Amino acid sequence: MKTYRNLTTELKRNFIEDSINYLKFAGKNKDFSVPVESLKNYEIEIPKPGDDIPKKTENILEKEYKSKIEDSNIVRDTGSISLIREDWMDSDKMTVLDEKINKCAKCPLHKTRTNFVFGTGSHDSDVMLIGEAPGSEEDIHGKPFVGRAGKLLTDILKAINFTRDEVFICNILKCRPPENRNPLPEEIVKCEPYLMKQIELIRPRFILCLGTFAGQTMLRAREPLGKMRGKIFNFKYSDVNAKLMVTYHPAALLRNPNWKRPTWEDVQLFRKEYDKEKKN
Numbered sequence: 001m002k003t004y005r006n007l008t009t010e011l012k013r014n015f016i017e018d019s020i021n022y023l024k025f026a027g028k029n030k031d032f033s034v035p036v037e038s039l040k041n042y043e044i045e046i047p048k049p050g051d052d053i054p055k056k057t058e059n060i061l062e063k064e065y066k067s068k069i070e071d072s073n074i075v076r077d078t079g080s081i082s083l084i085r086e087d088w089m090d091s092d093k094m095t096v097l098d099e100k101i102n103k104c105a106k107c108p109l110h111k112t113r114t115n116f117v118f119g120t121g122s123h124d125s126d127v128m129l130i131g132e133a134p135g136s137e138e139d140i141h142g143k144p145f146v147g148r149a150g151k152l153l154t155d156i157l158k159a160i161n162f163t164r165d166e167v168f169i170c171n172i173l174k175c176r177p178p179e180n181r182n183p184l185p186e187e188i189v190k191c192e193p194y195l196m197k198q199i200e201l202i203r204p205r206f207i208l209c210l211g212t213f214a215g216q217t218m219l220r221a222r223e224p225l226g227k228m229r230g231k232i233f234n235f236k237y238s239d240v241n242a243k244l245m246v247t248y249h250p251a252a253l254l255r256n257p258n259w260k261r262p263t264w265e266d267v268q269l270f271r272k273e274y275d276k277e278k279k280n
């Protein structure tokens with residue numbers, strides 16, 4: 001079996017591959033590819049199936065991961081949902097939970113919603129994506145992340161080799177705030193227990209929070225997004241232990257394309273962490 005001649009060559013190859021993937025992800029040119037001939041100009045060996053990855057490269061990546069892992073565990077209490085026993089709390093399946101809560105009228109948002117948005121995707125996925133609240137398209141269709149932001153999220157997932165069906169996607173709030181305003185604290189308090197029940201039933205090992213509100217709610221933090229992103233948190237709730245990351249909301253990326261680069265770095269790290277855990 002062939003081994004790469006030196007580390008520099010491997011790092012160059014990684015750099016070129018990452019750059020190509022980023023350009024695809026950023027939507028600059030969906031058919032972007034580098035001709036083999038031009039790679040030769042960079043003295044890059046073209047990898048073949050079965051080629052060894054040098055140990056040194058793995059060590060460098062390992063060091064990079066460790067520097068991103070937060071020491072503190074985020075432990076979420078169950079107090080707010082266990083004070084008063086309600087019927088939905090005993091749901092043992094996601095479909096049952098959906099049936100029991102989709103007529104919810106605990107906060108004023110039920111008066112203005114068109115549809116309750118439970119979430120979509122696999123009910124036994126290792127990966128959960130959590131956004132803030134349904135927007136107008138989501139409210140109409142009763143599904144999270146549809147429309148332009150939803151399409152971008154699908155592309156982001158595709159770029160890191162996930163499909164929407166493989167993961168579970170939902171929001172902190174299940175009903176749309178009027179005019180897409182930010183969720184109010186009292187709405188989050190009323191609705192969040194449903195999300196925690198979803199987490200309890202799905203038992204994800206990886207959680208990606210999309211946007212400031214999702215990150216702050218899950219981490220019980222007040223930090224701006226820039227301080228929460230790029231890190232891996234250990235999240236514990238009930239008997240769920242998950243790696244949790246925060247990144248930009250796709251709608252924010254549509255408003256500010258400069259945030260595509262940090263988002264790309266975050267989701268790549270998320271995928272690498274996922275692959276690393278799966279290998280062990």
Ligand code: SF4
Nearest residue numbers: 104107110174175191
């Ligand atoms: S937002 Fe949540 S708490 Fe408010 S009515 Fe909808 S489901 Fe109930």
